Amino acid sequence: MVDFEGEDTWTCATCRACVVRCPRGVAIIDIMKALRNIVVEMGAGHMPDSLRVTLKNIAGTGNPLGEAPEKRTDWARNLEASASTISCADGGAPEKGMDWASGLDVKIFTKDTDVLYFSCCIPAYDPSIRRVARATARILKKAGVDFGILGRPESCCGESVRKSGNESLFQKLAQSNIGVFLENEVSKIVVTSPHCYHTFKNEYPELGGSFEVIHYTQYLLELIKDGRLKPTRELNLKVTYHDPCYLGRHNNVYDEPREVLKSIPGLELVEMPDYGANSLCCGGGGGRIWTETKKGERLSDLRLDQAVGTGASVLVAACPYCMLNFEDSVLTTDKSDVIKVRDISELILESI
Numbered sequence: 001m002v003d004f005e006g007e008d009t010w011t012c013a014t015c016r017a018c019v020v021r022c023p024r025g026v027a028i029i030d031i032m033k034a035l036r037n038i039v040v041e042m043g044a045g046h047m048p049d050s051l052r053v054t055l056k057n058i059a060g061t062g063n064p065l066g067e068a069p070e071k072r073t074d075w076a077r078n079l080e081a082s083a084s085t086i087s088c089a090d091g092g093a094p095e096k097g098m099d100w101a102s103g104l105d106v107k108i109f110t111k112d113t114d115v116l117y118f119s120c121c122i123p124a125y126d127p128s129i130r131r132v133a134r135a136t137a138r139i140l141k142k143a144g145v146d147f148g149i150l151g152r153p154e155s156c157c158g159e160s161v162r163k164s165g166n167e168s169l170f171q172k173l174a175q176s177n178i179g180v181f182l183e184n185e186v187s188k189i190v191v192t193s194p195h196c197y198h199t200f201k202n203e204y205p206e207l208g209g210s211f212e213v214i215h216y217t218q219y220l221l222e223l224i225k226d227g228r229l230k231p232t233r234e235l236n237l238k239v240t241y242h243d244p245c246y247l248g249r250h251n252n253v254y255d256e257p258r259e260v261l262k263s264i265p266g267l268e269l270v271e272m273p274d275y276g277a278n279s280l281c282c283g284g285g286g287g288r289i290w291t292e293t294k295k296g297e298r299l300s301d302l303r304l305d306q307a308v309g310t311g312a313s314v315l316v317a318a319c320p321y322c323m324l325n326f327e328d329s330v331l332t333t334d335k336s337d338v339i340k341v342r343d344i345s346e347l348i349l350e351s352i
Helices: 017-021 028-042 049-061 069-076 083-089 121-125 130-142 159-163 167-183 194-207 216-225 255-262 299-309 320-332 344-351
Strands: 115-118 147-149 188-191 212-215 238-241 268-270 314-317 340-343
Touching (some): 017 028, 028 159, 028 167, 049 167, 069 121, 069 130, 115 130, 121 130, 121 320, 130 340, 130 344, 212 216, 216 255, 216 344, 238 255, 255 268, 299 320, 314 320, 320 340
Parallel strands (some): 115 147, 115 188, 188 212, 238 268, 238 314, 314 340
16 A cells, blocks of 8 residues: 555656566556656645645746746856847847857757757756756857757756656646747757656657657767767776666667767776666656655765776766766765766867
């Protein structure tokens, strides 16, 4: 019998490891999602306070941090920009092609733009992860990609909202994003987060939103193979790569991130004991990125120990949730002098 008043309902990180290993193919994630839906939408049990606050933030502002929607473009613009530039980012109607995101020369997406870059809420709003979106934008610029961002009209993709049991809020977010994408005639979306990738690719089509969706590591590999991106600067680093659950087990993307890393001269890639389909979860899926996990129970601490055990000086991630969890583990376990956490985009940018 399920105890809806306890914490058990909220421990699943939806990493899909159990689904992959289940001999009868039981869709355990769907079961957990249904149980959480009973708690969230029917008020039939306990929900962690931090998760309750986060879902309220997303419902009110379209992002988990509760920040103003007009700040969604702050990562891409020069905060010393002129008043006229800032006013456009704050909700005005910029002229076609106008460089309102002057810090990185990122333009607003228009109907004749080739690629929409969707940064994810975490790189857009969290100051510690903002560097990932900025690095990705700089790479796309250097490769000559015709891309743009939508900014304020965007909302959270809703993936973790759905896994947290709030189906009605997910539907609202999805329909809002789909409407914005269709209105702007978006056809190709490059995403930072594996969670956005999974949702846009696998869940939005059933709601009327079918787009070409590419994780940025897949796109970087395309650019490298096409000769548009050439990592030439040697990075004499020993690194280990962590497979994000929603990129790996959920969508079978294992090779592309590694091939991108191997394209960097001087870089040595070593594997942790559990990698690929057997990779350990960072613990951030299923809405758990918004809940507190007791010290000693954090999956990210276990994964960090595996990374340190390889002798690598850098733990490489390709997911904002993983970045948050690993950086927190580095700090709380006093390993900042032993290993650093970097995103693939940061290493590629450094190499070009």
